[in-house]
Amino acid sequence: MKILVVSAHPDPASLTNALRGVAVEQLEADGHEVRVTDLYAAGWKSAVDRTDFPALPEAERLRVPAASSAAFTTGTLTDDVTAEQATLLWADALILAFPLWWFSMPAILKGWVDRVYAYGFAYGVGAHNETRWGDRYGEGTLAGKRAMLVVTAGGWETHYGPRGINGPIDDLLFPIQHGVLFYPGYAVLPPFVVYRADGLTESGFAATAEGLRARMRTLFSTAPIPFRRQNGGDYAIPSMALRPDLAPHLTGFAAHLDTAQPSTGGAP
Amino acid sequence: MKILVVSAHPDPASLTNALRGVAVEQLEADGHEVRVTDLYAAGWKSAVDRTDFPALPEAERLRVPAASSAAFTTGTLTDDVTAEQATLLWADALILAFPLWWFSMPAILKGWVDRVYAYGFAYGVGAHNETRWGDRYGEGTLAGKRAMLVVTAGGWETHYGPRGINGPIDDLLFPIQHGVLFYPGYAVLPPFVVYRADGLTESGFAATAEGLRARMRTLFSTAPIPFRRQNGGDYAIPSMALRPDLAPHLTGFAAHLDTAQPSTGGAP
Numbered sequence: 001m002k003i004l005v006v007s008a009h010p011d012p013a014s015l016t017n018a019l020r021g022v023a024v025e026q027l028e029a030d031g032h033e034v035r036v037t038d039l040y041a042a043g044w045k046s047a048v049d050r051t052d053f054p055a056l057p058e059a060e061r062l063r064v065p066a067a068s069s070a071a072f073t074t075g076t077l078t079d080d081v082t083a084e085q086a087t088l089l090w091a092d093a094l095i096l097a098f099p100l101w102w103f104s105m106p107a108i109l110k111g112w113v114d115r116v117y118a119y120g121f122a123y124g125v126g127a128h129n130e131t132r133w134g135d136r137y138g139e140g141t142l143a144g145k146r147a148m149l150v151v152t153a154g155g156w157e158t159h160y161g162p163r164g165i166n167g168p169i170d171d172l173l174f175p176i177q178h179g180v181l182f183y184p185g186y187a188v189l190p191p192f193v194v195y196r197a198d199g200l201t202e203s204g205f206a207a208t209a210e211g212l213r214a215r216m217r218t219l220f221s222t223a224p225i226p227f228r229r230q231n232g233g234d235y236a237i238p239s240m241a242l243r244p245d246l247a248p249h250l251t252g253f254a255a256h257l258d259t260a261q262p263s264t265g266g267a268p
Numbered sequence: 269m270k271i272l273v274v275s276a277h278p279d280p281a282s283l284t285n286a287l288r289g290v291a292v293e294q295l296e297a298d299g300h301e302v303r304v305t306d307l308y309a310a311g312w313k314s315a316v317d318r319t320d321f322p323a324l325p326e327a328e329r330l331r332v333p334a335a336s337s338a339a340f341t342t343g344t345l346t347d348d349v350t351a352e353q354a355t356l357l358w359a360d361a362l363i364l365a366f367p368l369w370w371f372s373m374p375a376i377l378k379g380w381v382d383r384v385y386a387y388g389f390a391y392g393v394g395a396h397n398e399t400r401w402g403d404r405y406g407e408g409t410l411a412g413k414r415a416m417l418v419v420t421a422g423g424w425e426t427h428y429g430p431r432g433i434n435g436p437i438d439d440l441l442f443p444i445q446h447g448v449l450f451y452p453g454y455a456v457l458p459p460f461v462v463y464r465a466d467g468l469t470e471s472g473f474a475a476t477a478e479g480l481r482a483r484m485r486t487l488f489s490t491a492p493i494p495f496r497r498q499n500g501g502d503y504a505i506p507s508m509a510l511r512p513d514l515a516p517h518l519t520g521f522a523a524h525l526d527t528a529q530p531s532t533g534g535a536p
Binding site: 111235 | 318426440
């Protein structure tokens with residue numbers, strides 16, 4: 001299979017990049033083909049601005065969705081963005097490796113999402129009408145592929161527990177796992193999270209690396225997080241609210257997990 | 269009073285920047301002193317890297333917290349960062365105005381957080397020992413000040429409702445409101461969110477602007493979101509888990525709201 005690993009840490013010797021190395025090594029040892037986008041090494045441009053849309057007339061306002069759609073449709077996005085889009089289409093699986101900075105991705109990785117996820121590519125896909133609100137949340141350009149986060153965090157695991165002060169890690173990652181990965185179609189695997197990253201000892205790293213190797217060996221068999229598909233009948237259109245009879249007592253992120261989905265570990 | 273407004277949209281004529289203008293105008297009309305950081309106009313650098321720590325020896329690895337701490341302590345952070353820190357200290361209130369891109373901040377604003385929030389300034393503040401895990405979550409450098417988000421979103425309000433497919437807006441904003449604003453001490457006001465931003469009509473804008481003006485008039489009297497203070501006795505140390513007798517049936521972000529806090533609308 002084919003895998004793209006995108007990493008986002010400025011220090012080549014960082015834990016994030018060491019884990020990226022472990023992942024790539026294991027995947028290649030298992031016969032997979034791997035490509036790496038090291039955003040810092042590539043000098044990735046983070047901010048969406050007019051230079052992303054060279055065909056946009058100077059006199060025209062920059063309305064990002066419209067400009068993005070026009071550029072995607074006419075093939076006038078910048079080369080760095082189109083190359084990443086091609087690699088996303090090439091890959092059967094996507095791995096994002098990053099340190100959790102302020103409970104989210106580093107800016108450079110957010111800028112990868114903001115720029116690569118063009119209108120027509122990652123959103124604005126599929127028919128929008130009275131019975132269908134586009135192909136998203138489990139459908140879309142990247143459906144049939146898998147994605148997974150590899151995250152290093154400074155705090156303790158309990159700080160990210162169900163009642164930990166930072167908020168549960170699954171909820172903190174929901175805007176990424178559900179909003180960035182599931183949205184354009186990825187089946188999202190449970191994340192690989194390393195806590196107390198700054199104090200990791202050599203033996204701690206060895207154990208962590210072994211855990212990550214195990215996750216790489218099962219990349220194509222691990223059961224995805226059972227997010228509910230938008231167009232599977234669970235949501236009312238156009239309100240996009242979960243049907244009242246489903247998980248009737250739940251609100252918040254937890255309501256969007258279909259705990260009745262079979263966890264067969266098969267393909268998405 | 270003194271207010272800093274930070275905005276993050278590449279189009280000077282965007283709704284985000286129009287709302288920024290409305291906010292500034294109302295605040296100044298009410299006699300406040302306002303400064304604006306327009307991140308795009310300033311050409312703000314998004315990615316944390318070695319150039320942020322000019323005093324870091326070339327041979328030394330870039331460990332971000334350590335480098336950040338050393339640079340903050342020795343006054344060797346870059347000028348753009350120290351200027352923003354000084355303005356944060358100057359301001360009695362902070363307003364962040366941005367479009368919700370992929371359920372979070374645009375990269376350029378995340379880069380403002382990643383770079384301005386140095387170790388010793390926004391984290392790593394206060395004593396760390398067996399009874400106290402630093403000054404954070406309601407205490408810290410920016411305690412006594414207020415903060416508020418002004419957010420534009422493309423989707424419908426119901427999509428961000430308690431059971432809406434995107435997840436509730438309060439939960440999507442928790443990593444920012446709790447993790448970025450409450451963490452270094454801000455009292456966080458309820459956000460001002462504009463839905464269906466792309467389709468806003470002229471009369472819709474007029475009504476929205478009036479709503480924002482009302483929020484600006486009450487910036488210093490609106491009751492903050494009642495996030496629980498870390499060092500108020502609600503959390504066990506060092507696990508930082510919420511005490512079992514508090515909100516015993518709750519997990520997730522909702523557990524960190526102290527609904528028994530008085531909503532007097534007074535100073536934080």
